[in-house]
Amino acid sequence: MSPAPPKHLDPAISYASDENLILSQIYESPMGYHFLKRPYELIPLGVGEDPEVTFLDAEGNEVSEDDESLAYTRYTLKVRKDAHFQPHPAFATNEQGEPLYLFESASEGAGYTQIPDFPETGHRAVKASDYAYGIKRLADPDLGSPMLSFMSQYIVGMRELTEELTGVERDGWLNLDDYTMEGLEVVDDHTLNISIHGRYPQFVYWLAMRFFSPIPPEADRFYKNPGFIDRNLTLDWWPVGSGPFMMVRNDPNSEIVLARNPHFREDYFPSEGEPGDLEAGNLADAGKRLPLVDRIVFRLEKEVLPLWTKFLQGYYDRSGENHGNTNRMFDQAFVVGPDGVEMSPEIASHGIKMDPDVKPAIYYYGFNMRDPVVGGYTEEKRKLRRALQIAFNVEEYLAIFYNGNGITAQNIIPPGIPGHLEGEAGINPYTHRWIDGEPVRRSIDEAKQLLAEAGYPNGRDARTGEPLKLFIDVQSQAIGNTQMNWMDRVFGQIGVQIEYRPADWNRTREKLLTGNTQIYSYGWIADYPDPENFLFLLYGPDGPLNCKCDGSNNSNFESEEYDELFRQVRITPPGPEREAMVARMVEIYRREAVWLYAFYPKDIYLSNPWVSNTKRHGISKATLKYINIDDELRQRKRAEWNQPVTWPLYAGALLVAAMILPGVTAYRRRQNATARRSDNN
Template sequence: MSPAPPKHLDPAVSYASDESLFLMQIYEPPMGYHFLKRPYELIPLGVESFPTITYLNAEGESVEPDSADVAFSRYHLSVREDARYQPHPAFVTDAEGDALYLFTDPEQGREYGQIGDFPLTDSRPVRANDYVYAIKRLADPFNGSPMLGFMAQYIVGMKDFSNTLQLVPRNGWVNLDQYPMAGLEVIDEYNYTITIEGRYPQFTYWLAMHFFSPIAPEVDRFFRNPGFADRNLTLDWWPVGSGPFMMVKNDPNSEIVLERNPNFREDYYPEEGAPGDAEAGLLADAGKRLPMIDRAVFRLEKEVLSLWTKFLQGYYDRSGEVHGNTTGVFDQAFVVGPDGVELSDDLEDHGITVSPDVKPGIYYYGFNMRDPVLGGYTEEKRKLRRALQIAFDTEEYLNIFYKGNGIPAQMPIPPGIPGFVEGPEGINPHVYDWVDGEPRRKSIEHARQLLVEAGYPNGRDVRTGEPLKIFIDVQSQAISNTSMNWIDRAFARIGVQVEYRPADWNRTREKLLTGNTQIYSHGWLADYPDPENFLFLLYGPESPLICNCDGANNSNYEREEYDQLFRSMRVLPPGPERLDIVSRMVDMLRDDAVWLFAYYPKDIYLNNSWVHNTKRHGISKNTLKYLRIDEELREQKREEWNQPVTWPLFAAAILLLALILPGVIAYRRRLTATARQ
C-alpha cells in the first residue's frame, strides 16, 4: 500500500520519502546501508568497495589527511563489473549499432504510449561514465534538481558547469558527455573520481542517496524523443535502473507494479545483524539470493477504512503507516495496556506482527530569534522561552493527539544518530528533572516564576501592563481546532494568550523566508545518519535572512560560538572529539531555548503472518528485496478469512417459511373442510 502517489521518479529531481520507496528498489547508488545492523552502517552497493580518498592542496598535490593544506578531497570509486541495467527499449540497437528507437518527429513514435508497447528490449553493463553522467544531470539547470544548490558548494566545477549549460540552446537532447566538469573524471570503464572542496566526511553518506545512482546517456536520450513527454514517456515517469526491481506499470492514482529485474546482480541476505535479530527470526534467510519476491503491487486506497478492511481480509500483505491520528484504524488495531500500546485481541488472532519505527527525524515548533518579543539572547528572553517550553506539555500533547505514539525530544538529535544521549545525562535540564529513573517536566509554578523573572508576572508585561500574546503560524490543513484549543489551555495556565495565523504552505514558506514569524511549525527527517544533518537546522549561515535562499535555519538562530563549533564538527571524522563538540552545541541550543517543543515521530507498520524480514530501516528505503512471502500460507488465510457467509440466507429462508407456513396450514384446512362438506 502506497501512502501517496509519487510526483517525481527522476532520481535527479525527486526529494520525497514516498518517492524513494520506489526509486531505491529500481536504482543502486554507489553506497547503501546494512539492512539489519544498528547503529546504521554504510556498505558498498553499486561499487566494489568503499571509496578511497586522496587529499590535495591548492596546487593539486597529494598531502596527508590531517594536513592544514588540504584544499580538496578526491573520491575514487570502482564500479561493480556484474551490475547490469534492466531490459529496456533505450538499449536496443540496429545492425549498424545505432539506437533503434530514436525519432526525429512526434509522428514516428506515435504508436508507443507506454514502455510495454515497445516490442524489443535490451540491456548493457553499468559503467563509470553512467555515474558521472548522473551527477552532470544534477547540475543541469534544465532538470531543476533540488540538489544543485547544495552540491555546488562541494563538487568542484559544478557551479561553472551549470552556468555553461544555462547558455546551451535547448532544441532537443543535450549530450552532457560533451561538456566536462572539473571535479569529475572517468578513468576507465569501471573507475571514476569525484573531487570536492576541502574536507567533508559526510559526502560518503550522500553517495548512498538516489541522486548519485547511474543514468545511462542512451536512456536520457531515449526519453527526449519528440512527443514522448506528451504521453508521460519520461524518466520522471518510467525510471530505468540496475537495482533488484523494475517498474512495469505506473498508474500513480491507482496502481504501481514492480517486477524482479532479470539482470540484477548476485546479492544475498546478510548473515549477521544487530543484537536480537537472530531471536526475532531475522537471520533465518541468511545467505539466500535476493530479491526473494518476484512482484510487488502498490495500490493507492482513497479510503483508510477500506484499506484497513482489505488488510484484515488478507488482500494486502503489509499495512501503511499506522499512527495515533489515523482515524478509526489505530483504535481498531491497538489497545492501551499497562506496558503501553499493544495489539488488540482481534489482531492477535490474525497472527499479525508489528514493525515499530522511531524515525530518525524531529517535528517541532520553533521561535524566531529575531522577533522583538520572543527573540533575543538576554537572560530575560531565555527565561521567557523556557517558561513557554515548560507550559507546552509535550507528553500530554502526544497522549491526546497521537495515542502516545511519539517520544518527547530532549535535543535536536534523534535516537539512532551519533550524539543522541539517553538517561539523566541526556535530558534538557531547563525543562525537565530526572525523577525515579525518568525525565519529569518541571512544574507550572516553576514556569510562572520564570515569567516573573522575565518581566511578565501573571502573563502581563511589567512595563505596560498589557497581556502577553504569542502568535503561532500554522499550515491551515495541518492543525485541528481541537489541537488549537488544547494549546490555548496549555498557555492559559501561565496567563499567556495565543493567536493563530493559519495559511497555506506557500504563504507559510514566504513568511519563513522573510522572517515574518514569531512561532512556526516544522519537521525534518534525516537524509543520512549524522548529527550534522540536524545541527545544521540552526547553523547561522543557513538562515534565509542571511543566505537569501531557502535556508533550513527558520529560527534565524545566530551564535558565533555555535557556528564555529559547527564548522569544526562538520569536517571531523567520527570519534570522541567530534562527539564532545556535538554535546557542547546541544547545550547551547538548550540554554538559548530555540525551539518551543519537539518530538521524535514514531510509526507502526503491521504485517500479516506470511510476511517475513520486515525490520524497518529509518534511513534506507531499498528494503523490498529482503522481504519473503509464504504464498501458501497467504492463500490458506485468505480462504479462511473470506468464507462466504451463508447463515443470513438460511435465516431468511426460515423466516420466510415461518411467515408462509401458517397460511399454507390454513389453506389446507379450508380445502379439507370443503371436501368433507
C-alpha cells in the same frame, strides 16, 4: 501507499519519502546501508568496495588529511563489473547496432503510450560514465534538482557546469557527455574519481542517496523523442535503473507494479546483525539470493478504512505506517497499556507482527529569533522562551494526540544518531529534572516564576499591563480544534494567550522565507546518520533572512560560537574531539531555548503473519529486496479469513418460508373446502 500518487520518479528531482520508497527499489546508488546492523553502517552497493579517499593540495599533489595545504578530497569509486541495467527499449538496437526507437517526428512514435508497448528491449552493464552522467544531471538547471545548491558547494566544477548549461538552446536531447565537469574523471569503464572542495567526511553518506544513481545516456535520449513527454514517456514517470526491481506498470491513481530485474547483480541476504535478529527470525534467509520476491504492488487507497479492512482480510501484506494519531484504525489495532502501545487481542489473534520504529527525525515548533517578542538573546528573552517550553507539556501532548506514540525530545539530535545521549546525561536541565530514574518536567510554578522574571508577571507585560499574546503559524491540515483548545489551556495556566494562523504549505513557507512568523511548525527526517544532518537546522548562514534562500534554519538563529563549531564539525572525522563539539552545540541549543517544543516520532508498522524480514531501517528505504513471503500461508489465511457467511441466507430462506407457509396452508384449506362442496353438490 500514500493517499497521493508520486509526483516525481526522476532520481535527480524527487525528494519525497513516498517516492523514495519506489525509487530505492529501482535504482542502486554507489553506497547503501546494512539491513540489520545498528548503529547504521554504510556498505558498498553499486561499487564493489568502499571508496578510496585521497587528499590533494591546490596543484593536485597528495597530502595528509591534516595538512594545511589540503584543497581537495578525491573519492575513487570502483563500479561493480556484474551490475546491469534493467531491460528497456532505450537499449534496443537494430542489426547495425543503432538505437531501434529514435523517431524524427511525434507521429512515428504515436503508437507507444507506455513502456510495455515497446516489443523490443535491451540491456547493458553499468559503467563509471553512467554515474558521471547522473551527477551532471544534478547540475542541469533545466531539471531544478533540490541537490544543486548544496552539492555545488562541494563537487568541484558543478557550479561552473550549471552556469555553462544555463541558457543553452535545446532542440531535443542535450547530451551531457559533451560537457565536462572538473570534479568528475572517468578513468575507465569501472573507475570514477569525484573531487570535492576541501574536506567533508560526510560526503560518503551522500553517495548512499538515490541522487547519485547511475543514469544511462541512452535512456535520457530515448525519453527526448518527439511527443513522448505528452504521453508521460519520461524518466520522471518510467525510471530506468540497475536495482533489484524495475517498473512494469505505472498508473499512480490505481497501482504501481515493480517486477524483479532479471539482470540484477548477485546480492545475498546478510548473515549477521544485532543480537536479537536471529531470535526474531531475520536471519532465516541468510545467504539467499536477493530479491526474495518477484513482484511488488503499490496500490493507492484514498481512505484509511478500506485499506485497513483489506489488510485484515489478507489482501495487503503490510499495513504501511500508523503515526499514532487518534483514529478508528488505531483504536481497533492497538491498546495503550503501562508498557506502551500493544496490539489489541483481535489483531494479535491474527498472528500479525508489529514493528515499532523510532524514526531518526524530529518534529517541532520553533521560535523566530528575529521576532521582537519571543526572539533575542538577552537573559529575559531566554527566560520567556523557557517558561513557554515548560508550559508546553510534550508528554501530555503525545499521550493525548499520538497515543503516547512519540518521545519528548531533550536534544536536537534523535536516537540512533551520534550525539544523542540517553538517561540522565541526555536530559535538558532547563525543562526537566531527573527524578527516580526518569526525566520529570519542571513545574508550572517554575514556568510562572521565569515568566515574571522575563517581564510578564501572570502573563502581562509589566510595563504596559497588556496581556502577552503569541501567534503560531501552522499548516491547516496539521492541526485541529482539539489540539488548539489543548494549547490554549496549557498556555492559559501561565496567563499567556495564543492565536493560531492556519494556512496551506505554500503560504506558511512564504512566511518562513520572509521572517513573518513568531512561532512556526516544522519537521526534519534524517538524510544520513550524522549529527551534522540535524545541527545544520540552526546554522546561522542557512537562515532564510541571511541567505535570502530556502534555508533550513527557519528560526533565523544566530550564534558565532555555534556557527564556528558547526564549521569544525563538518570537517572533523568521528572521535572524542568531534563528540565534544557536538555536545557543546547541543548545550547552546538548550541554553538559548530556540524551539518551543520537539519530539521524536514513533511509527508502527504491521505485517501479516506470512511476511518475514520486516525489520525497519530509519535511513534507507532500499529494503524490499529483503522481504520474504510465504505464499502458501497467505492463501490459506485469506481463505480462512474470508469464508462466505451463509447463515443470513439460510435465515432469510427460513423467514420467507415462515411467511409463506401460512398462506399456502390457508390456500390449500380453501381448495379442499371448495372440492368438498363440489362433491356434495
